[in-house]
Structures are given as C-alpha cells and as structure tokens.
Amino acid sequence: MKKKRYAIVLDTRRCIDCKACTVACKAENDVPLGDDKFRNWVSEEPLRGRYPNLGQSFAPSQCNQCENPPCNSVCPTSATGITAGGIVTVNPDKCIGCKYCMLACPYDARYFNEETGVIDKCTFCIQRIAVGRIPACVETCPTKVRTFGDLNDPNSEVSLLLAKNRYRVLKPELGTKPFLFYLI
Amino acid sequence: MSRLIDKKLSRRRFLGTSTCALATATVGSQARVLKALAESGEVTTSKVAGSKDVFTACGMCVNKCGVIARVRDGRIHKLDPNPDYIKSRGMLCARGNAGVKVVYDPDRLKYPLIRAGKRGEGKWRRASWDEALDLVAKKMNAIAEKYTRAGVMFASTEGTFQEHFFLQMAECFGSPNTVRHPTLCLSSNIQGFSATYGTFPTPDVLNSDYIIMAGANRSEALITPDSIDQLKGDGGRRKLVYIDPRFTKTAAKADEWLPIKPGTDMAFVLAMIHVIVAEGLYAKDFVETLTVGFDKLVPHIKPYTPEWAEKECEIPARDIRRIAREFAKAAPKAVFYPGRRSSFADDDVQLRRAMAILNAVIGNWDTEGGLVPNSKIKLQKHDYLAPWYDDVPERIDKGSAVFLSEKDGSWTAMRDRILAGKPYPVKGMMIYKQNVVMSVPNRAKTLKMMDQMDFICTIDITMSDTAWYSDVVLPEATYLERQDPLESLSGILPVVAFRQPCIEAMFESKPNLWIMQNLAKRLGSEIAETFDFTMDDLIHHQVSKNPKILKDLKSNGVHYMKVLPTYGLTRGKRLRTKTGKIEIYSANYAKKGLDPLPVYTKHAEVPAGKFRLLVGRNAYFTHWTTANNAYLHELMPENTLWLNTTSAKKLGLIDGQKVKVKSPVGEGTLKLEVTDKIRPDCVYMAHGFGVLSKGQSLIYGVGACDAALIEEKLEPISGNVAMHQTFVEVSPA
Ligand code: SF4
Numbered sequence: 001m002k003k004k005r006y007a008i009v010l011d012t013r014r015c016i017d018c019k020a021c022t023v024a025c026k027a028e029n030d031v032p033l034g035d036d037k038f039r040n041w042v043s044e045e046p047l048r049g050r051y052p053n054l055g056q057s058f059a060p061s062q063c064n065q066c067e068n069p070p071c072n073s074v075c076p077t078s079a080t081g082i083t084a085g086g087i088v089t090v091n092p093d094k095c096i097g098c099k100y101c102m103l104a105c106p107y108d109a110r111y112f113n114e115e116t117g118v119i120d121k122c123t124f125c126i127q128r129i130a131v132g133r134i135p136a137c138v139e140t141c142p143t144k145v146r147t148f149g150d151l152n153d154p155n156s157e158v159s160l161l162l163a164k165n166r167y168r169v170l171k172p173e174l175g176t177k178p179f180l181f182y183l184i
Numbered sequence: 185m186s187r188l189i190d191k192k193l194s195r196r197r198f199l200g201t202s203t204c205a206l207a208t209a210t211v212g213s214q215a216r217v218l219k220a221l222a223e224s225g226e227v228t229t230s231k232v233a234g235s236k237d238v239f240t241a242c243g244m245c246v247n248k249c250g251v252i253a254r255v256r257d258g259r260i261h262k263l264d265p266n267p268d269y270i271k272s273r274g275m276l277c278a279r280g281n282a283g284v285k286v287v288y289d290p291d292r293l294k295y296p297l298i299r300a301g302k303r304g305e306g307k308w309r310r311a312s313w314d315e316a317l318d319l320v321a322k323k324m325n326a327i328a329e330k331y332t333r334a335g336v337m338f339a340s341t342e343g344t345f346q347e348h349f350f351l352q353m354a355e356c357f358g359s360p361n362t363v364r365h366p367t368l369c370l371s372s373n374i375q376g377f378s379a380t381y382g383t384f385p386t387p388d389v390l391n392s393d394y395i396i397m398a399g400a401n402r403s404e405a406l407i408t409p410d411s412i413d414q415l416k417g418d419g420g421r422r423k424l425v426y427i428d429p430r431f432t433k434t435a436a437k438a439d440e441w442l443p444i445k446p447g448t449d450m451a452f453v454l455a456m457i458h459v460i461v462a463e464g465l466y467a468k469d470f471v472e473t474l475t476v477g478f479d480k481l482v483p484h485i486k487p488y489t490p491e492w493a494e495k496e497c498e499i500p501a502r503d504i505r506r507i508a509r510e511f512a513k514a515a516p517k518a519v520f521y522p523g524r525r526s527s528f529a530d531d532d533v534q535l536r537r538a539m540a541i542l543n544a545v546i547g548n549w550d551t552e553g554g555l556v557p558n559s560k561i562k563l564q565k566h567d568y569l570a571p572w573y574d575d576v577p578e579r580i581d582k583g584s585a586v587f588l589s590e591k592d593g594s595w596t597a598m599r600d601r602i603l604a605g606k607p608y609p610v611k612g613m614m615i616y617k618q619n620v621v622m623s624v625p626n627r628a629k630t631l632k633m634m635d636q637m638d639f640i641c642t643i644d645i646t647m648s649d650t651a652w653y654s655d656v657v658l659p660e661a662t663y664l665e666r667q668d669p670l671e672s673l674s675g676i677l678p679v680v681a682f683r684q685p686c687i688e689a690m691f692e693s694k695p696n697l698w699i700m701q702n703l704a705k706r707l708g709s710e711i712a713e714t715f716d717f718t719m720d721d722l723i724h725h726q727v728s729k730n731p732k733i734l735k736d737l738k739s740n741g742v743h744y745m746k747v748l749p750t751y752g753l754t755r756g757k758r759l760r761t762k763t764g765k766i767e768i769y770s771a772n773y774a775k776k777g778l779d780p781l782p783v784y785t786k787h788a789e790v791p792a793g794k795f796r797l798l799v800g801r802n803a804y805f806t807h808w809t810t811a812n813n814a815y816l817h818e819l820m821p822e823n824t825l826w827l828n829t830t831s832a833k834k835l836g837l838i839d840g841q842k843v844k845v846k847s848p849v850g851e852g853t854l855k856l857e858v859t860d861k862i863r864p865d866c867v868y869m870a871h872g873f874g875v876l877s878k879g880q881s882l883i884y885g886v887g888a889c890d891a892a893l894i895e896e897k898l899e900p901i902s903g904n905v906a907m908h909q910t911f912v913e914v915s916p917a
C-alpha cells in the first residue's frame with residue numbers, strides 16, 4: 001500500500017467564525033483551559049473599508065504539518081519528529097519543555113501544556129485517524145470549511161479539491177512546505 | 185476580545201515567563217496516545233477499557249442537534265456530531281462541543297437549597313429533597329388557600345423535553361398563569377405569518393437562489409439547517425442580501441449589507457411590494473388562484489414608493505428598486521426570510537404581515553426554494569385528566585393583547601398586572617429553568633415583582649440570577665444525564681430527537697419528571713395520579729402507533745421519514761386560514777379593528793446625544809446559559825459596548841475604555857468597543873453578562889446586562905415585547 005500523506009484543505013469563504021472547531025479540538029485533545037492554550041484558532045481578519053462599505057474574512061488555522069518543519073531541527077532532544085502520514089508530533093517522553101520549537105514555528109502553532117509539562121500542537125487528531133475517524137475540527141465544522149484526507153490518493157476528496165480549485169499555502173517563501181491548503 | 189483571536193501577541197508574551205511547569209498528575213489523552221505511538225513506532229488504537237458511545241441530543245440551544253457522546257470510564261470525554269442527523273447537516277457548534285463543561289461545571293447546583301438569609305443575599309442552607317419538596321408543597325397550598333390557585337404562576341423554559349411535566353403540574357395544580365419565552369421572542373412573527381398562511385412556514389434556504397435576511401443573523405444566531413444552508417451552494421449561485429444596523433458575521437458572508445435604520449424595515453418591505461406590483465412583476469396566476477385581497481393591496485401599496493421608503497429606512501431608492509426586481513426575477517426560488525426573533529418594535533406583527541405578503545406576491549409558497557409549510561412526525565401524546573377546580577379565575581393577563589396565547593401569555597403584561605395586584609394577587613412563582621431576571625426586559629421591574637412574592641421556587645442546573653432571588657432552589661440533572669421523552673421536531677425535513685443519559689446524574693440532581701412526581705405526591709392523590717407513569721412507559725406510549733421510531737433512535741440516534749423535501753402538498757387544498765387561501769387582506773384583522781393590510785407607522789427618533797440600544801446574538805452563547813461555561817467563556821470573557829467610530833470620536837471616547845450606559849430604567853458599566861460595524865445612531869451589547877448571582881463565578885462582576893437597560897414596550901397584537909425602542913446615554917465610567 002502506498003504511504004499516506006495527510007492534508008487539510010480549507011474553504012475559508014464558508015467560514016462563519018463560529019469557533020466550533022476550536023472548542024471541539026480542546027475537548028477532543030484535552031487541551032487545558034486558558035486562552036493561550038489551543039491547537040487551532042480562527043482569526044478575524046481586519047475589517048476592510050469604512051462604514052457602510054465593509055468586508056471581513058475569517059481565517060481558521062492550525063499546525064501546517066510541514067514537510068520541512070523548522071520546529072524539528074531546533075529540538076535539542078529530537079522530541080519533535082515526523083510520523084506516518086506526514087504528521088509532525090512531539091514525543092512527550094523526550095520533550096523537556098525548552099520551547100525552542102515554539103519560537104521556531106513560523107505559524108505559532110505550538111503551546112506549552114502545563115498539565116503534561118510538554119509542548120503540544122495539532123496532530124490532525126492522530127488518535128482518531130487511527131480508528132478510521134476524521135479530525136474533530138473537520139467533523140464538527142457546521143459549514144464544512146475543512147476537508148481532511150490523503151494527498152497521495154489522487155481520488156481522495158482533498159486531492160480532487162486541489163485539482164479543481166486554485167489554492168495557496170501560508171508563508172510559502174519560508175520553504176516549510178505546508179500541508180494546510182487554502183482555496184482561493 | 186479573546187486572546188484566542190490575537191493569538192500572536194498572547195503566546196509570545198508567555199514565552200518570557202518561567203517555563204518550570206506545575207506538571208500535575210493529569211495526563212492529557214494526546215500525550216498518552218503519542219506515548220503509545222512512540223513505543224510501537226506505529227499508530228495504535230488506544231481503546232480505553234469501559235468506553236462507550238451514546239446517541240443523544242444536544243441541549244445547549246433550540247436546535248437539538250444529534251450527538252454521539254464518547255464516554256470513557258464513566259466520564260463524558262467528547263461530544264461528537266451524529267453524522268446521520270439531517271436537521272443539523274451532521275454538525276455540532278461551539279456550544280454543542282462545550283456541553284461537557286456543563287456537566288463538569290464546578291458552579292453546578294449539587295443539592296436542594298433553602299434560603300437562609302434575605303432574598304438575593306446568597307445565604308443558603310443545604311436541604312434534603314424531602315425537606316425541600318415538603319416546603320414547596322406547603323407554600324403552594326398556602327397561597328392557593330389564601331388567594332386562589334391562580335395565585336401561583338409557572339414560568340417555564342422550552343426545549344429541555346421535560347417542560348411538558350412542569351406545564352402538566354401547572355394545569356393539575358390548577359393555575360392558568362403559565363408563561364414561557366414566545367413573547368420575549370417570536371410570537372409576533374408567528375402571528376404575522378400565520379394570519380397570512382394559516383401556519384408558520386419554513387424558508388427552503390438550501391434551494392433558494394435569492395435570500396433576503398432582515399435582522400436574522402444566521403451566522404451567529406444559529407438555526408439549523410438555515411445557518412449552514414445560507415452559504416452559497418455549488419457554483420456560488422445564491423445571492424444573500426442582509427439587512428441589519430450591525431455588520432454581523434452574516435453581513436460578512438452576504439453579497440450585500442444594508443445598514444437599515446432600526447424600526448423601519450416595514451418601509452423597505454412595502455416599497456419592494458410597491459415595485460413588484462407597479463411593474464407587474466408579481467406571480468399573476470398564483471395571486472389570482474391562491475390568494476385573497478390582491479385587489480385591495482394594489483391601491484394600498486401605491487404611496488409606498490422606493491423614494492418614500494428611502495427617507496424612512498435610509499436605504500437608497502435605486503437599491504430597493506433593484507433588489508425588488510432581482511427578487512421577483514429569481515422567484516419562485518426567492519425568499520424574504522421570516523426570521524425568528526421578532527421583538528424589534530411595537531408594530532412587529534404588521535411588519536411580519538408585510539413580509540408574508542411580499543413572499544405571497546412572488547408566488548414562492550410551497551415550492552422549491554420558497555416558503556414551505558412544515559411537516560411533523562406524529563408521536564402519541566401523554567393524556568391525563570387534570571383535576572377540576574371551581575374557583576379559578578382566568579389568566580391574569582387576559583385581554584392584554586389581541587391574540588394572546590392561552591399557554592404562554594404575555595410576559596411583560598403579566599408582570600405589570602402582578603405588580604398592580606389586578607385583577608387578583610399572584611404571590612407564588614414556580615420557575616423551571618427560565619431565567620426571568622435576565623431575560624425579561626426591565627430587570628428592576630422583574631425584581632420588584634419577585635419582591636412582592638410570598639414564595640419563589642426555581643429548578644435549574646446552575647445558580648441563575650433567578651435562582652439567586654428564590655427561596656428554594658432545586659437541582660435538575662443536565663441534558664447529558666437524563667432520559668427524556670422523544671421530541672418531534674418539525675421542519676421541511678422533520679425528525680424525532682432522542683436524548684438518553686450518557687452518565688448517571690451527578691450529586692443529588694434529579695430529572696424534572698422525578699421532581700414533578702415527588703412534588704405531586706405531596707400535593708394530593710388527584711395530582712399524583714396524573715404523574716403515575718415511568719419515563720419508559722411514556723416513551724413506549726409515544727411510539728405505540730409506530731414502533732420503528734424507537735428502533736431507529738436506538739440504532740441511529742435519529743428517526744426521519746424522508747431525506748428530500750416534498751413540495752406542493754398544500755396545492756389544491758384549503759389552507760388553515762378563514763378563506764382557505766393566502767390572506768393578503770385579512771378580514772379577520774379588520775373585524776378585530778386592526779389594519780387588514782400593513783400600514784406604516786413612524787417610531788420615535790433617537791433623541792440628540794442618545795443612542796438606540798440593540799440586542800443580538802453571537803455564535804458562542806445561548807441567551808444567558810453559556811457565558812459561564814469554561815470553554816465558551818474563553819471565547820468571550822466579557823461583553824463590550826459597540827459604538828461607531830465617528831460617534832465615539834464626537835464623544836471623545838476611546839476603544840477599550842470603561843463606559844457607563846444609562847437608560848430610563850437602569851444602567852450598566854462595560855468596556856467600549858469602537859467599531860465601524862454599527863450605525864452611528866446605535867449601540868449594541870451581547871447578552872449574558874452583568875449577572876447578579878455570585879454563583880456564576882467566571883462572569884460575576886463582569887460586563888453589563890441588557891435586560892437591566894431595556895425599557896419594555898408591548899406589541900398590542902401578539903403581546904410580544906419590543907426590545908429596540910430604548911435610548912441610552914453613553915459616558916465615561
Ligand atoms: S467550525 Fe468551521 S465555520 Fe466555524 S469557525 Fe471553525 S472553520 Fe469556521
């Protein structure tokens with residue numbers, strides 16, 4: 001069987017900033033309470049125009065599961081690694097909580113979990129993938145902004161979406177090779 | 185705003201502080217899973233012993249989305265959406281996901297409490313259920329004896345699926361004075377559309393090509409499936425025109441946003457009808473065969489030109505004309521969205537009539553993409569024989585509105601009469617989860633009404649402001665701990681919802697049925713007999729004519745009959761109006777001395793130096809019930825006062841400063857949010873803050889309460905309260 005490469009495709013035009021994804025992620029992954037503790041987030045983009053001609057977009061985001069993750073190379077204990085499916089993970093046994101990776105991540109996707117004493121981040125809900133379920137944020141999203149799947153499968157929903165639509169990734173200039181794709 | 189939003193700032197800030205963690209004993213599940221992964225070098229299925237999945241229904245708002253609760257070792261770990269639940273398109277919103285924190289909320293009521301200090305002082309003593317219920321029964325009987333049985337009023341929430349037992353208690357006890365939320369919300373809307381169509385229809389949002397939403401903020405006031413369906417379908421065909429004095433998240437998704445002057449929506453609607461009639465764009469055959477009164481509409485609508493409307497509603501005449509033409513062109517797959525809450529102005533019924541008529545003239549009735557009558561799946565009712573009492577008077581608010589609901593009354597009219605003691609005294613309050621102190625406008629008046637009560641008993645899950653001012657507080661089990669009766673939810677695709685316990689009820693909390701049964705026992709055998717059944721008996725009775733319902737619910741968590749809408753079932757049949765047709769002209773209204781066609785009336789202008797206070801919703805909260813939820817509190821830890829940038833400049837006020845807001849009936853202090861997202865003549869604050877109860881520990885002392893400020897005005901046709909007619913002053917705090 002071919003190796004899998006997981007990705008999430010986001011159609012932000014459908015995002016209503018309801019933050020279901022954020023709460024779902026916190027509950028699913030036991031992310032501690034605290035408004036600086038989260039694996040995913042939705043930013044309100046700045047208001048465009050002036051009253052009464054206004055526009056606004058909402059931008060959901062999380063770890064990009066980069067192919068070249070800068071967080072990986074700075075980790076002094078090799079706690080950060082890339083697992084099957086291309087998912088960037090933190091091994092809690094090796095992590096010493098030095099936070100170098102938090103600074104290195106250009107997407108600010110990591111936080112320090114005081115309850116476990118280690119760095120934590122989005123894992124595409126690896127525990128759900130393992131039992132054949134899709135990530136919590138993807139499943140719960142009311143307007144189906146998010147689509148999850150295997151980019152190595154040309155017939156997966158994510159592959160089809162990227163074949164059919166124009167898209168962009170965040171900060172491509174950094175050469176991180178992100179696997180969150182935003183449709184335009 | 186929450187730091188989740190400004191996340192760049194927040195996390196970096198924390199980097200500077202000591203990294204030495206309070207590594208507690210709690211190990212997050214993800215750490216556990218990753219550990220397993222690291223050990224085996226593989227992804228493993230980490231099956232925790234004792235885990236189970238339970239089908240149930242969300243109880244966080246009116247929609248009742250289907251849920252699969254993931255329970256691990258007796259603890260609800262995660263609430264996932266039931267993908268089969270067609271009504272909500274298989275989703276769960278932020279509140280639905282935050283339901284776990286309702287169960288494990290340290291602020292939960294744990295056992296019955298009896299007041300030990302003065303009312304509102306917050307001194308309580310723990311009581312046994314026996315002692316508490318004995319006291320409640322004694323007080324109810326004492327009031328009935330001293331006054332009449334109508335001397336005890338019953339205020340109930342809706343949608344817990346157990347409110348039926350509370351209303352049964354009211355009826356069997358013998359009080360006509362029941363009150364629920366409709367007159368704080370949608371009774372004008374139901375009245376206006378029902379007067380026209382004989383029923384309150386549902387807009388077929390999914391299949392509509394042109395939707396106009398006025399004051400229905402569907403990206404934030406979530407209604408399933410509309411909130412999901414409002415977004416463009418495949419190919420981006422649909423057009424959404426959104427009318428609201430605020431640039432909400434629905435405005436952000438709309439093709440056009442029109443910041444209308446509040447209270448003038450009817451001018452916009454009448455002018456649209458004017459254009460459609462004058463230019464002959466209406467559905468001629470439809471109007472001729474299926475409606476009555478179009479001939480009277482033609483002269484009536486003549487003066488309501490777009491140019492006239494522009495002066496009222498401040499939307500340019502050319503836009504009104506263009507939108508009317510586009511709307512008629514898209515017909516019948518076009519809909520002027522009826523909305524839900526209709527507590528805007530004191531002529532809201534006639535506004536809804538105008539909206540109903542606009543839909544009628546383009547002929548979208550009972551067709552794809554138009555207004556579709558609801559279907560409902562039949563469940564057998566629980567019948568009981570209520571005891572008969574001779575000396576019970578009629579509802580205290582009788583006659584306070586032209587079409588007053590027998591069951592729901594009119595909240596504010598009722599309050600006024602209770603305060604006046606006329607026509608008779610009401611001295612006892614039984615409350616089931618309705619937070620009347622925070623929900624009914626003019627909080628000071630509600631507190632005054634409560635002050636003159638001999639006895640107040642509240643059933644709830646947390647110490648609401650209403651519970652805080654009660655004499656006895658009874659803890660109900662939460663929606664995730666109860667078996668509820670089946671509930672049939674009507675819609676274009678109707679469903680039956682199922683709620684079963686995910687865990688045993690914690691502490692001494694009890695389901696409402698148990699509470700009512702044990703209270704009934706103390707009120708006498710006649711009342712007790714009507715409650716002589718178990719929940720199981722009731723559910724089996726509900727499905728006695730169609731046992732498949734229960735089978736589906738057990739295997740899929742939801743029952744439905746069809747997955748595709750059926751249209752046109754009412755064609756060729758009489759509607760439930762007097763004439764059997766769509767009543768553009770209402771002879772029934774004429775007979776009651778009401779305008780048979782909607783006539784525009786001007787409302788008071790905003791006085792100089794003041795602002796109109798607007799109320800509204802956001803997607804993180806359901807009324808007052810969620811602001812203190814730990815997950816949702818993070819998303820919005822306080823409410824702010826929205827004030828337009830130019831207005832703030834004029835007042836010399838700056839973003840983030842504390843301001844005092846003062847209305848003729850109350851005041852509040854909160855943070856100012858200077859924004860372009862609101863008209864310069866309005867201010868807005870989210871509901872749910874400024875609480876009085878210290879039992880809401882995350883939000884006590886934070887923000888302001890809109891109900892403390894709103895001056896209640898009454899819609900005389902429906903008895904609905906009008907909430908957008910209060911003018912406030914804003915000054916530095
Ligand atoms: S759940 Fe979906 S719609 Fe809601 S904020 Fe997240 S991405 Fe946006």
Ligand code: SF4
Nearest residue numbers: 025122124125135137
């Ligand atoms: S994939 Fe899972 S871990 Fe990642 S943001 Fe979504 S819910 Fe959180």
Ligand code: SF4
Nearest residue numbers: 242245248249277280
């Ligand atoms: S819309 Fe949200 S709160 Fe309401 S029932 Fe559905 S999941 Fe629950």
